[in-house]
Amino acid sequence: MKKHKIFFAFLLIGSMAACNDSSTKTAETAAPEVVANGGQEAVKDDESAKDIVKVAIGSKDHTTLVAALKQADLVTSLSNAGPFTVFAPTNAAFDKLPAGTVEGLMKPEKKEDLQNILQYHVTLAAMKAESFIDGQVLGMVNGDNVTVSIKDGKVMLNNSATIVASIPASNGIIHVIDGVLLPPAKK
Amino acid sequence: MNLIKNNALGLATLALMFGFSSCKPKNVGSAVSGDAASKSYVAPGKYDEYYNFVSGGFSGQMSVYGLPSGRLLKVVPIFSVNPENGWGYSEETKPMLNTSHGFIPWDDQHHLDLSQTNGEIDGRWIFANANNTPRVARVDLATFHTAEILELPNSAGNHSSPFITENTEYVIAGTRFSVPPDDSNGDVPINTYKQNFKGTISFISVDQTNGNMDIAFQLQCPAVNFDLSHAGKGVSSGWFFFSCYNTEQANTLLEVNASKRDKDFIMAVNWKQAAELIKAGKGRKQAVKYASNRYNEKTHTATSTIKTEVTVMDVKDFPGLVYFIPCPKSPHGCDVNPTGEYIVGSGKLAALIPVFSFDKIQKAIAAKAFEGEYEGIPVIKYDAALYGEVKKPGLGPLHTEFDDKGNAYTTMFVSSEVVKWSVKDLKVLDRVPTYYSPGHLMIPGGDSKKPTGKYLVAYNKITKDRFLPTGPELAQSAQLFDISGDKMQLILDYPTIGEPHYAQAVAASIIRDKSVKFFKIEDNSNPYVSKGEPTAKVVREGNKVHVYMTAIRSHLTPDNIEGIKLGDEVYFHVTNIEQDWDVPHGFAIKGAATGELLIMPGETTTLKWVPDRAGIIPFYCTDFCSALHQEMSGYARVSPAGSNVPISFSTGTNQPKSDSIPAK
Numbered sequence: 001m002k003k004h005k006i007f008f009a010f011l012l013i014g015s016m017a018a019c020n021d022s023s024t025k026t027a028e029t030a031a032p033e034v035v036a037n038g039g040q041e042a043v044k045d046d047e048s049a050k051d052i053v054k055v056a057i058g059s060k061d062h063t064t065l066v067a068a069l070k071q072a073d074l075v076t077s078l079s080n081a082g083p084f085t086v087f088a089p090t091n092a093a094f095d096k097l098p099a100g101t102v103e104g105l106m107k108p109e110k111k112e113d114l115q116n117i118l119q120y121h122v123t124l125a126a127m128k129a130e131s132f133i134d135g136q137v138l139g140m141v142n143g144d145n146v147t148v149s150i151k152d153g154k155v156m157l158n159n160s161a162t163i164v165a166s167i168p169a170s171n172g173i174i175h176v177i178d179g180v181l182l183p184p185a186k187k
Numbered sequence: 188m189n190l191i192k193n194n195a196l197g198l199a200t201l202a203l204m205f206g207f208s209s210c211k212p213k214n215v216g217s218a219v220s221g222d223a224a225s226k227s228y229v230a231p232g233k234y235d236e237y238y239n240f241v242s243g244g245f246s247g248q249m250s251v252y253g254l255p256s257g258r259l260l261k262v263v264p265i266f267s268v269n270p271e272n273g274w275g276y277s278e279e280t281k282p283m284l285n286t287s288h289g290f291i292p293w294d295d296q297h298h299l300d301l302s303q304t305n306g307e308i309d310g311r312w313i314f315a316n317a318n319n320t321p322r323v324a325r326v327d328l329a330t331f332h333t334a335e336i337l338e339l340p341n342s343a344g345n346h347s348s349p350f351i352t353e354n355t356e357y358v359i360a361g362t363r364f365s366v367p368p369d370d371s372n373g374d375v376p377i378n379t380y381k382q383n384f385k386g387t388i389s390f391i392s393v394d395q396t397n398g399n400m401d402i403a404f405q406l407q408c409p410a411v412n413f414d415l416s417h418a419g420k421g422v423s424s425g426w427f428f429f430s431c432y433n434t435e436q437a438n439t440l441l442e443v444n445a446s447k448r449d450k451d452f453i454m455a456v457n458w459k460q461a462a463e464l465i466k467a468g469k470g471r472k473q474a475v476k477y478a479s480n481r482y483n484e485k486t487h488t489a490t491s492t493i494k495t496e497v498t499v500m501d502v503k504d505f506p507g508l509v510y511f512i513p514c515p516k517s518p519h520g521c522d523v524n525p526t527g528e529y530i531v532g533s534g535k536l537a538a539l540i541p542v543f544s545f546d547k548i549q550k551a552i553a554a555k556a557f558e559g560e561y562e563g564i565p566v567i568k569y570d571a572a573l574y575g576e577v578k579k580p581g582l583g584p585l586h587t588e589f590d591d592k593g594n595a596y597t598t599m600f601v602s603s604e605v606v607k608w609s610v611k612d613l614k615v616l617d618r619v620p621t622y623y624s625p626g627h628l629m630i631p632g633g634d635s636k637k638p639t640g641k642y643l644v645a646y647n648k649i650t651k652d653r654f655l656p657t658g659p660e661l662a663q664s665a666q667l668f669d670i671s672g673d674k675m676q677l678i679l680d681y682p683t684i685g686e687p688h689y690a691q692a693v694a695a696s697i698i699r700d701k702s703v704k705f706f707k708i709e710d711n712s713n714p715y716v717s718k719g720e721p722t723a724k725v726v727r728e729g730n731k732v733h734v735y736m737t738a739i740r741s742h743l744t745p746d747n748i749e750g751i752k753l754g755d756e757v758y759f760h761v762t763n764i765e766q767d768w769d770v771p772h773g774f775a776i777k778g779a780a781t782g783e784l785l786i787m788p789g790e791t792t793t794l795k796w797v798p799d800r801a802g803i804i805p806f807y808c809t810d811f812c813s814a815l816h817q818e819m820s821g822y823a824r825v826s827p828a829g830s831n832v833p834i835s836f837s838t839g840t841n842q843p844k845s846d847s848i849p850a851k
């Protein structure tokens with residue numbers, strides 16, 4: 001940002017020097033305002049179907065997840081064209097983790113660990129609940145795998161979390177799950 | 188032959204001498220000053236101040252630029268097929284290019300006019316002319332999609348078009364080439380121009396609720412060439428003014444034979460009176476044939492209707508309707524200032540710019556200050572209509588627009604400059620070179636009641652040495668000037684598509700916020716729509732196979748299709764079921780002799796494919812729609828004629844039996 005301002009100031013000085021014979025130059029030809037950077041999540045659009053981030057933000061059961069996505073800088077990525085399948089643990093699912101786990105992961109020095117965990121909940125391709133097959137192995141964005149099992153018509157992931165609801169979004173599908181998926185320990 | 192050559196050479200020498208002695212631009216040295224970059228700079232992520240609509244000339248399309256950045260925002264296909272998005276190739280859009288001559292894939296698009304209310308640009312539509320096979324199009328500015336194309340009978344070379352009246356009551360289209368009327372025997376010797384040819388002006392009504400155009404009536408005028416035109420406004424409301432050349436009525440070597448007379452004409456038409464006469468039942472019904480093509484935004488489908496009748500009034504039968512005003516030397520531009528009082532004729536071979544006064548024209552008509560008649564039409568005395576002349580403006584005046592401070596700006600083709608002059612006292616105030624040979628120029632709102640005074644764009648025909656050379660053909664250019672001060676200042680030079688002629692511009696706020704983001708799928712009433720994957724299907728009807736296909740990130744449904752046979756015609760009706768801004772999908776299949784489809788969210792379009800061999804034929808989404816766009820594909824199986832492979836289709840289930848668990 002600072003760099004931009006300096007650049008414009010320079011331009012202005014340059015222009016005044018070059019055109020000091022012209023009486024019509026006014027301050028209104030000054031540098032255009034510098035643009036704040038934002039990812040696709042900053043696009044103003046109240047008409048289109050909601051993307052995964054907007055759906056999650058609108059859910060009162062996912063405030064922990066949304067806060068974690070923000071902390072892990074994943075909001076911009078999940079506002080992208082996708083298509084994504086996102087397994088979205090509820091607040092209650094996060095609460096099931098040992099006390100202090102979430103607070104610990106939210107610390108700046110733990111950002112990589114948080115990213116690793118959250119990316120373990122995302123895969124590329126929009127997969128409907130009915131398209132999962134028992135024994136299917138999903139390659140997740142963090143590089144590790146999640147194994148699907150189907151029991152009594154319910155879809156379970158790593159035998160530790162169950163899909164309790166599925167919500168279509170413009171850039172993929174959110175499957176709400178009742179547990180947090182923990183990636184395998186690093187070798 | 189020799190004589191002509193010598194003449195041309197003589198003229199060129201003369202022009203050069205003039206150019207160097209009297210018309211040398213004064214401020215060549217300051218053509219580009221230091222702050223030009225900051226004046227045209229629009230920071231990444233920031234919007235431009237103006238939408239600038241630029242005719243595409245021989246490209247047949249319209250381009251849209253942002254000002255002041257000169258960034259190309261879009262090319263809207265109108266009169267030429269556009270394989271890039273299927274315009275003229277998809278089954279739904281083919282009817283848009285239908286004419287009484289059948290399907291025509293190209294035209295020459297010269298002029299644009301934005302719709303107005305009370306003489307001010309309202310941002311509803313922009314109208315475009317087709318020069319070659321006479322047509323007028325209307326582009327919807329909520330979708331930036333061509334909504335309608337109307338063919339014009341009794342016309343040839345629809346150049347003096349499409350200029351609108353103050354409230355967009357009519358779009359006016361004057362023929363460049365006079366020809367024998369469509370219902371007469373046109374099989375006549377060409378040199379019977381004077382006896383058999385007529386010049387026709389069409390008045391196209393515009394339905395204010397939906398924009399639909401129809402030919403309200405036509406005026407049959409003496410055979411001349413109509414070049415450009417503009418509506419009166421304010422004090423001259425209800426009148427229309429046309430520049431006319433070839434009043435010599437030459438039918439060969441117009442280069443020489445249409446430049447003989449000292450003066451041609453501006454034709455003044457009392458269109459309010461014409462409309463009243465039509466209402467009173469005047470005029471004769473004439474049998475003609477022309478196409479009216481409309482695009483329906485709900486079915487996403489065009490319909491072409493051939494119409495067979497038009498009402499024509501011969502202007503010499505209705506005294507008081509039309510007058511000629513002498514205007515020097517083959518006038519091109521015919522421009523009316525913001526108050527409507529002054530009409531500027533730009534005679535491209537003239538050494539001055541005449542400015543006519545509407546008030547004086549009315550007084551001359553009342554006093555019958557006529558110098559005679561031309562083909563039965565009164566010709567007003569030049570001095571009786573003239574307000575005054577701009578002396579020594581430059582060489583080759585072509586086109587004039589106006590700013591908000593009472594100034595006029597005229598392009599000079601021969602001396603390659605824009606000349607600024609005061610409408611009040613007709614004094615030249617400034618001149619600035621262009622690079623090179625400008626045709627039209629444009630000020631946002633510059634032909635409306637409410638012009639702006641910040642920018643001017645000149646559209647140049649010749650760009651030798653202005654851009655990196657690209658072989659024999661060079662891009663034509665737009666040159667942006669800051670006109671907010673006393674001196675015009677060049678601030679940007681950028682290439683354009685096709686050949687820009689007339690252009691328009693309007694403040695972004697008039698259009699920006701009503702831009703459509705996607706089409707609502709529930710409103711889609713295309714007969715072949717599939718509103719969701721469960722309704723996707725393949726249906727055989729005789730030798731026609733209809734594929735009702737959906738597209739969403741990142742798969743097509745169905746994506747495995749079997750049972751197509753040689754001899755079938757296959758129609759892929761692809762519905763983009765996304766409801767998200769800026770997410771089109773594409774569709775193409777190997778060997779299809781057509782353009783791709785580019786399907787907007789919520790839209791259905793159809794690609795026709797006639798397989799020419801048995802085998803497995805892949806199809807895919809051509810748009811980089813998502814991270815998995817390379818996966819967005821499928822296969823069609825084509826069997827020999829007479830095969831008994833049944834129609835079947837699926838997505839995701841046609842798995843090899845031994846491998847039901849996909850590894851990832």
Ligand SMILES: [Cu+2]
Nearest residue numbers: 772808812819
């Ligand atoms: Cu796609």
